Each structure stands twice: as structure tokens, then as C-alpha cells.
Amino acid sequence: MSEQALTVLARVRARAEKLRQVEETLTGLIGPTRREPGCISYALHQSNDDPCVFVFVEIWRSQADLDEHLQKPHLQAFVAAAGDLLAEPLDVTLWHEVQP
Structure with missing residues (x-):
């Protein structure tokens, strides 16, 4: 069985005063x-509600x-x-796709 892709x-x-630098x-x-080998998708998104919040949505072939x-x-x-640029620690979570 092959290893499942990882999301x-x-x-x-970002700290408000560092927003442009963070972006x-x-x-x-x-x-x-x-x-990079194994990178299926790597997309950066910015919140519509708070421009200081970004999220990377990444898909990797394997762990x-x-x-x-x-x-x-x-x-x-x-x-x-990151310590100088961010208002809070990075929040990284790992996911896997659920299929029928």
C-alpha cells in the first residue's frame, strides 16, 4: 500500500506593523x-476578515x-x-483526505 498524501x-x-514584510x-x-520534490500543491491565502492572517494550504506526496x-x-x-514578524506562534496542523 502506498503512503497517502499529506495536507x-x-x-x-503577522504583527500589524510587520504586515508587508510578512507578506x-x-x-x-x-x-x-x-x-521541491514531493510538493503537489502549495498555496498562500489571506483572510478576508483580517489581513494579518495568512494560511498556507499545502499537499505533500508523503511525510x-x-x-x-x-x-x-x-x-x-x-x-x-518568525518571532520578530508574527503576533502569535505558527499554527500548523496535518490532515489527510477522506474519500468514499
């Missing part, structure tokens, strides 16, 4: 991440591919800077 929801709340940083993650992603320099640089 990640990563919620980010630029997050959009800068998209290109490199989409080129191993996600684990590799988490070690990439572009992501590590964001994680290292």
Missing part, C-alpha cells in the same frame, strides 16, 4: 517550495517529503525570523 494547514498571524516573506516561499521541506534553508530562514 498541511499552516496559519500565520513579502511568505510569497517568497512559494516558488522554491513548489519546485518524508514534508520532513525534507521542513529542513530547506528558505523555510528555516522564515522560522528563524
